[in-house]
Amino acid sequence: MERLAWKPYCRPFRTPLQTAHGDWPLREGLIVRLEREGRVGYGEIAPLEDFGTETLVQAVEFLDARAEDDSLEPPPELVCTRFALDCAAGALETAPARPLHVAGLLPAGITAYAALQVLLDKGFTTFKWKIGVEPIEVERALCAELFKLLHGHGILRLDANAGLSREETEAWMAFLEDYPVEYLEQPLPPGEEAFMAALAGRYSVPVALDESLCGPGALERWSGLFPQGPFIVKPALIGRVEDYRAWRAFHPGVRVIYSSVFETAIGIENALRLAALDEHCAEAAGFGTLESFPHEDQLGWHTYGPSLTAGTLDAAACEELWKRL
Numbered sequence: 001m002e003r004l005a006w007k008p009y010c011r012p013f014r015t016p017l018q019t020a021h022g023d024w025p026l027r028e029g030l031i032v033r034l035e036r037e038g039r040v041g042y043g044e045i046a047p048l049e050d051f052g053t054e055t056l057v058q059a060v061e062f063l064d065a066r067a068e069d070d071s072l073e074p075p076p077e078l079v080c081t082r083f084a085l086d087c088a089a090g091a092l093e094t095a096p097a098r099p100l101h102v103a104g105l106l107p108a109g110i111t112a113y114a115a116l117q118v119l120l121d122k123g124f125t126t127f128k129w130k131i132g133v134e135p136i137e138v139e140r141a142l143c144a145e146l147f148k149l150l151h152g153h154g155i156l157r158l159d160a161n162a163g164l165s166r167e168e169t170e171a172w173m174a175f176l177e178d179y180p181v182e183y184l185e186q187p188l189p190p191g192e193e194a195f196m197a198a199l200a201g202r203y204s205v206p207v208a209l210d211e212s213l214c215g216p217g218a219l220e221r222w223s224g225l226f227p228q229g230p231f232i233v234k235p236a237l238i239g240r241v242e243d244y245r246a247w248r249a250f251h252p253g254v255r256v257i258y259s260s261v262f263e264t265a266i267g268i269e270n271a272l273r274l275a276a277l278d279e280h281c282a283e284a285a286g287f288g289t290l291e292s293f294p295h296e297d298q299l300g301w302h303t304y305g306p307s308l309t310a311g312t313l314d315a316a317a318c319e320e321l322w323k324r325l
């Protein structure tokens with residue numbers, strides 16, 4: 001016998017997020033609370049519909065049905081709901097308190113330059129910058145300036161959010177040959193994986209997959225074409241925890257970058273725990289989303305910095321957060 005409850009949240013971003021798909025003003029999601037045999041656990045459903053996850057409406061429909069019949073399991077395509085329920089049921093409880101390096105997130109466009117200076121001063125050494133927002137000539141000129149500022153102090157990742165054309169992707173790859181870039185992330189949309197793998201073979205710059213990895217079976221599907229990755233793994237979107245960990249155990253050579261999706265503290269904590277359980281991962285995690293919400297909304301907990309450790313949000317803190325919703 002279980003008791004399942006959930007509450008919605010709606011968090012306006014500090015400033016609307018600029019992505020290759022346009023402006024994004026607020027983050028909506030659900031916190032799930034599961035009580036079973038005296039144990040209480042929490043999970044977060046934080047969909048990214050642009051990535052092909054379920055919608056919140058689909059998640060709520062499933063939760064309504066599950067509240068009536070606790071033998072129901074989420075269908076595989078409800079990846080966020082599956083992850084949230086697994087977390088709430090205790091799937092990540094054994095995570096060690098291992099500190100993880102964190103990448104600093106730079107805003108798109110010209111403001112990236114000032115932001116990079118601030119993050120360098122705070123001790124960050126890996127940075128991620130969104131491209132595909134301004135015209136390519138403008139972004140390449142700015143990128144060259146970012147590399148100058150970074151020289152000897154750190155490395156840059158570029159994320160195009162599937163917003164480039166094939167020609168632009170190749171132009172970026174050629175340009176980046178001369179710079180200490182860690183990888184170019186998802187230049188082209190899902191469906192273009194073979195083209196991206198071929199480009200990565202011709203240039204020295206790795207091409208990382210992100211948007212391509214959403215949905216059941218995607219990690220397995222692209223492990224052949226991208227045997228070393230890099231794969232951006234967003235724990236909120238992985239689906240069943242056990243299946244993910246089994247995939248990871250069979251592919252220890254794939255570079256995995258754990259990344260957040262603008263979750264509350266509960267989703268962040270669960271993402272950190274999944275990363276902490278991965279002993280093969282030494283990459284800086286993408287948790288630069290922590291600064292995206294005003295502190296007054298009180299749904300955050302972890303302090304954004306060059307390092308984060310799983311386990312700081314304990315059961316009592318989860319309960320307090322739940323009460324605030």
Ligand SMILES: [Mg+2]
Binds near residue numbers: 161186210
């Ligand atoms: Mg990305």
